Amino acid sequence: MTSKPQPAVTLDDMRQLLQQLPGPDLESGTAAVLRQDRLTKPRGALGRLEELAAWLATWQGRHPPELRRPRVAVFAGNHGIAAHGVSAYPAAVTAQMVANFAAGGAAVNQLCQVADADLRVFELDLERPTADFTVGPAMAEEDCARAMAYGMMAVESGIQLLCLGEMGIGNTTVAAALCCALFGGSAGHWVGPGTGVDQDGIRRKVAVVEAGLAANAKAPGDALETLRRLGGYEFSAIIGAILAARMAKVPVVLDGYVCTAAAAVLFKMDPRALDHCLVAHCSAEPAHQRLLTVLRKEPLFDFGMRLGEASGAALAIPILKAAAACHSGMATFDQAGVSEKSE
Amino acid sequence: MTSKPQPAVTLDDMRQLLQQLPGPDLESGTAAVLRQDRLTKPRGALGRLEELAAWLATWQGRHPPELRRPRVAVFAGNHGIAAHGVSAYPAAVTAQMVANFAAGGAAVNQLCQVADADLRVFELDLERPTADFTVGPAMAEEDCARAMAYGMMAVESGIQLLCLGEMGIGNTTVAAALCCALFGGSAGHWVGPGTGVDQDGIRRKVAVVEAGLAANAKAPGDALETLRRLGGYEFSAIIGAILAARMAKVPVVLDGYVCTAAAAVLFKMDPRALDHCLVAHCSAEPAHQRLLTVLRKEPLFDFGMRLGEASGAALAIPILKAAAACHSGMATFDQAGVSEKSE
Numbered sequence: 001m002t003s004k005p006q007p008a009v010t011l012d013d014m015r016q017l018l019q020q021l022p023g024p025d026l027e028s029g030t031a032a033v034l035r036q037d038r039l040t041k042p043r044g045a046l047g048r049l050e051e052l053a054a055w056l057a058t059w060q061g062r063h064p065p066e067l068r069r070p071r072v073a074v075f076a077g078n079h080g081i082a083a084h085g086v087s088a089y090p091a092a093v094t095a096q097m098v099a100n101f102a103a104g105g106a107a108v109n110q111l112c113q114v115a116d117a118d119l120r121v122f123e124l125d126l127e128r129p130t131a132d133f134t135v136g137p138a139m140a141e142e143d144c145a146r147a148m149a150y151g152m153m154a155v156e157s158g159i160q161l162l163c164l165g166e167m168g169i170g171n172t173t174v175a176a177a178l179c180c181a182l183f184g185g186s187a188g189h190w191v192g193p194g195t196g197v198d199q200d201g202i203r204r205k206v207a208v209v210e211a212g213l214a215a216n217a218k219a220p221g222d223a224l225e226t227l228r229r230l231g232g233y234e235f236s237a238i239i240g241a242i243l244a245a246r247m248a249k250v251p252v253v254l255d256g257y258v259c260t261a262a263a264a265v266l267f268k269m270d271p272r273a274l275d276h277c278l279v280a281h282c283s284a285e286p287a288h289q290r291l292l293t294v295l296r297k298e299p300l301f302d303f304g305m306r307l308g309e310a311s312g313a314a315l316a317i318p319i320l321k322a323a324a325a326c327h328s329g330m331a332t333f334d335q336a337g338v339s340e341k342s343e
Numbered sequence: 344m345t346s347k348p349q350p351a352v353t354l355d356d357m358r359q360l361l362q363q364l365p366g367p368d369l370e371s372g373t374a375a376v377l378r379q380d381r382l383t384k385p386r387g388a389l390g391r392l393e394e395l396a397a398w399l400a401t402w403q404g405r406h407p408p409e410l411r412r413p414r415v416a417v418f419a420g421n422h423g424i425a426a427h428g429v430s431a432y433p434a435a436v437t438a439q440m441v442a443n444f445a446a447g448g449a450a451v452n453q454l455c456q457v458a459d460a461d462l463r464v465f466e467l468d469l470e471r472p473t474a475d476f477t478v479g480p481a482m483a484e485e486d487c488a489r490a491m492a493y494g495m496m497a498v499e500s501g502i503q504l505l506c507l508g509e510m511g512i513g514n515t516t517v518a519a520a521l522c523c524a525l526f527g528g529s530a531g532h533w534v535g536p537g538t539g540v541d542q543d544g545i546r547r548k549v550a551v552v553e554a555g556l557a558a559n560a561k562a563p564g565d566a567l568e569t570l571r572r573l574g575g576y577e578f579s580a581i582i583g584a585i586l587a588a589r590m591a592k593v594p595v596v597l598d599g600y601v602c603t604a605a606a607a608v609l610f611k612m613d614p615r616a617l618d619h620c621l622v623a624h625c626s627a628e629p630a631h632q633r634l635l636t637v638l639r640k641e642p643l644f645d646f647g648m649r650l651g652e653a654s655g656a657a658l659a660i661p662i663l664k665a666a667a668a669c670h671s672g673m674a675t676f677d678q679a680g681v682s683e684k685s686e
Contacts (some may be wrong), residue, residue, distance in 0.1 A: 040443055041450055042431065047627060047647030072416065081614070088385065088684045096681040100383055105674025107384055113672070114665045185484070195385040198685065251418040284390060301644045303662075304390030318661030319646075322457045329456070331448025338439040341431045 007150045011141055011224050012245065012246070015156040018269050020230035021246050024276075032065070038332040045282035048300070052278075052320055053327035059276040060160060064328040065115045067321045070117040070161040073154035073241060074101065074108060074309060074310050074323040077124040077147075077233035080132035081212070082170035086205045091169045093292060097309070098167065108165065108309045115317035120154060124233035133177065137229040144228040144236050151237030152244035161320065162245045163280070164311020165255040166234040166262075169195075173205045175261035177212045179287065180214035182268045183294050187213070192257075192285040194306075223268035238262035246276050253320070254307065255313040256283035260291055267295050281305060288298065292336045319321070349665045352486055352492045354567050357586065364589050367619075372401035377410070377682040381675040385684065390641070395621075395663055396670035402594040402619040403503060407671040408631050410664045413504040415496035415657050416584060417444065417451060420467040420490075420576035424476035424555070425513035429548045431538045434512045438469045440652070441510065451508065451652045458660035460506070463497060466545035467576035476520065479556035480572040481564040487579050494580030495587035496597070504663065505588045506623070508653020509577040509605075510597040512538075515628060516548045518604035518664040520555045520573040522630065525566060526637050530556070535600075537649075566611035574608070581605035589619050598656040599626035599649065603634055610638050624648060 032054040044050065056065035057240045076098050082091040098105045112119040124147055130138040139147075155162060168174075170192035187209035191202055216229040227235060229301055239262055245252045254260050254277050266273040269307040274295065282289055282299040284306035292299060300319060305312050333340050375397040380386055387393065400522075402417060406640040419441050425434040441450045444464045453640055455462040466491055473481040511517075513568035517538035522533040528554035534545055559572040570578060582605055588595045597603050597620050609616040617638065625642040635642060643662060648655050676683050 031548040039450075040440070040448060041650050045538070045648065045650040049648065049651065049658075083611050090682050093682050097383070098678070100674060100679040100681055103674065103679065104672075105679045107382075107389060107669045107673055110668040110672040111665050114661060114668050118464060187519060189430050195388070259563060300646075303392060303643075305388065305392065306390065307384050307388040307586055315392075315662065315665055316459060318665075319658065322658055322661075325453035325457050326450045329447075330448065330450055331443060336443040336446065336448045337438070339436050 009145050011145050011228065012147055014145065014224060017243055018273060021122060021273060024058045025061035027053050028061055028063040029061035031203055032327065033055035035335055036229065037325065039330040040333055040336050040338050041203050046326060049326055052218060052323035054266050055278065056251055056320065059249065060322065061249045064169040065324050066208055067324045069159050070115065070163065070317050070341060071159045071312050072108065072117050072119045073166045073337040074121045074167060075151060075234035075237040076126060076167040078126050078129035079168060079170040079174055079232050080129045080138065080172055081134065081197060082129065083132065084204060084208050086173040087169045088197050088201065089169050094167055094169045098123055098232055104307060105218035107307055107311045108314055111311055111314035117317050119312060122150065122237060123194065124150065124153065125239060126279050130232050133230050134208055134215055136215060138231060139228050141228055147233040147236035148240035151240030154241045155244040155248050155250055159250055161317065162241060162250050163253040163310050163317065164238050164241055164256050164259050165308060165313055166238065168232060168234050170233060171234065171258045173208055174230065174232045174235065175258045176205065176259050176287060177209045178226065179264060179291055180209055181226045181230055182264055189290065190208050190287045192287050194285065199216050205273065223265045227265045235262040239265055241275060252277040253313040254279045254314050256281065256308055256309050257285040257288040258308055262297060264291060280316035345520045352488050352569065353490050357488065357491055357567060360586055362615060362617060363526065367401045368404035371404055371406040372397050374406035375400035375670065378631060382673040383679050383681050385555050386468060386558060388456045389669060392666040393669040395666035396522060398521065398621065398662065399594055399667055400457050400502065404592045407506065408667050409665045410503050412502050413506065415451065415455050415460065415462045415506040415653050417462050417464045417508045417510060417653050418467060418577035418580040419469060419510040421469050421472035422511060422513040422517055422575050423472045424477065424516055424551050425472065426475065427551050428546060429551055430512045430517040431540050431544065431546065432512050436477035437510055441466055450650055451657055454654055457590065458657055458658050460657060463639055465497065465580060467493065473575050475550055476573050477558055481574055482571050484571055490576040490579035491583035494583030494651065497584040498591050498593055502593055504596065504660065505584065505593050506596040506653050506660065507584055507602050508627045508651060508654035508656055509601050510652050511575060514575060514577065516551055517573065517578065518601045519548065519630060521569065521604050522550045522607060522634055523552055524569045524608055526562055526575055532633065533630045534616050537628065557616040558612045561652055566608045566618045572610045578605040580651050582608055585609060585620060595620040596620045596656040596659050598653045599651055600628040600634065601651055603631060607634060607638060609613060623659035626655065
């Protein structure tokens with residue numbers, strides 16, 4: 001985020017965009033469901049793979065769906081509240097991990113290689129963390145909107161799936177503050193060990209979330225205003241990417257707690273805004289499952305992962321490729337000369 | 344299974360083999376665990392992927408583990424009890440689906456392509472089904488042992504993972520009979536809808552299992568004798584493949600209910616015999632979860648699949664590749680210059 005995109009966008013532009021989200025392509029989705037029942041397998045025997053193929057068709061707006069060009073986008077940001085000791089790692093690790101992504105040494109690099117996916121890492125002013133939200137809003141409106149616009153750039157013509165993730169020391173505390181403000185409940189309900197803090201660390205996280213709510217919650221406003229006050233740059237960028245993907249007919253895969261908490265801002269604005277989004281996995285961070293329940297999203301798998309950096313989302317790509325490949329490549333009963341179920 | 348392997352094997356040969364199973368390579372497994380903790384991620388943050396990397400190292404007997412050459416083996420057999428109307432499909436579908444595998448039109452073909460895996464399909468005398476076990480043993484001892492030896496041929500030098508599956512109209516009823524004889528409980532406890540039979544079909548399946556137990560259960564003998572009386576050729580072949588893989592240091596991925604029921608014969612002979620086996624998924628066939636509880640196996644994922652033909656096992660390959668790739672390809676904290684957790 002080194003230069004301002006032209007023309008500069010505002011949060012009101014984003015509010016307008018939310019009024020114009022395209023709906024599902026029911027024609028493509030129906031075509032997928034009809035084909036599914038002609039393929040050489042008992043009806044429904046591929047279980048969730050069949051749902052995934054129909055979901056891809058519905059939100060790509062094409063049948064059969066295709067998955068030759070998946071992209072993984074990781075947004076990195078720094079947080080003023082990191083100074084309160086809410087992470088097991090120093091804030092410098094955000095930039096160090098971005099360097100590790102560039103050098104190919106992180107988990108997400110290996111996962112993208114296995115999935116044959118394009119990896120893009122977006123740095124959001126790492127030298128300039130958000131303001132400490134325990135004393136006021138985390139972001140100026142202009143900076144929040146600019147980060148959203150920057151996130152929109154992750155969507156380019158031709159990509160067929162967008163997996164989203166993040167890197168940012170302190171950002172599970174930010175996620176907890178957002179969830180608490182958006183959906184209520186105590187701070188402790190939304191706080192967890194993150195990268196691995198101990199009980200003292202969890203108490204510090206709870207105190208920071210409570211202070212953030214006290215400093216910001218009285219202000220009127222919608223979920224985007226909550227984002228501005230309690231969120232962060234990578235959260236804003238993820239939201240922008242989700243919106244841009246919807247406009248461009250690109251289905252989205254969300255990663256763990258932080259990524260889903262960003263998406264939750266859009267859900268609060270309009271529950272239909274996440275219909276083109278799949279949650280890859282259930283994170284080991286306990287609040288993730290709570291948030292998924294609120295969002296009514298069923299994750300694909302649960303491997304006890306809690307790394308972020310789009311690692312869970314990237315791992316979903318081969319599963320989605322499998323769903324698309326079965327859907328497109330399998331023979332029908334007629335084509336294969338296989339006898340059908342006796343009724 | 345067109346020619347007898349030389350020299351012909353007996354079930355006693357298999358019993359002897361079971362006495363000689365190699366144990367885990369703890370040196371390779373320990374090396375994996377130690378490396379895991381140096382990689383650029385919070386300790387344990389890759390969750391089950393870390394366990395999988397250590398499991399691969401332990402049973403490949405090498406560190407780091409490798410997964411460039413995975414194989415998927417599907418065994419097809421026919422069953423005398425199919426004549427009792429225990430499936431939603433006619434018995435001819437077994438051979439028709441084998442032709443579909445050869446033509447590349449089945450689900451497993453697409454899944455192997457996505458996983459870049461080698462697919463081998465083994466037919467076991469499809470023109471000569473096993474005997475109807477409601478009136479006596481399903482197999483002669485010689486045929487049972489021959490099918491096991493045939494299954495052993497699925498393991499060749501150089502393969503680094505073996506995914507097992509099956510095709511055989513009627514074989515969920517065979518699986519239920521085996522589980523019932525091996526682990527007790529009512530026939531209804533182990534019978535389910537399979538390819539999609541209705542309540543009448545389930546009643547027929549229960550009756551066939553009960554008749555099979557009545558005709559065979561009184562005979563003395565071990566689990567291999569139970570296999571001979573109530574099993575089938577593809578079950579025997581899967582057992583042979585599991586044993587051969589253990590001898591050759593090839594980790595095994597099991598598919599759904601039928602495949603796991605075959606493996607359960609070995610578990611009954613020696614619970615350690617399945618230590619090199621991972622169960623890919625929990626099938627939608629309700630008895631699969633019951634069987635997994637008995638075998639103390641935690642499946643990797645649950646997508647509500649119930650297709651067989653190694654489809655679930657093949658879908659696990661990209662996940663295992665991801666585990667191996669993260670383990671081998673990630674930088675350590677020192678290599679990447681990333682700060683470690685503050686203690």
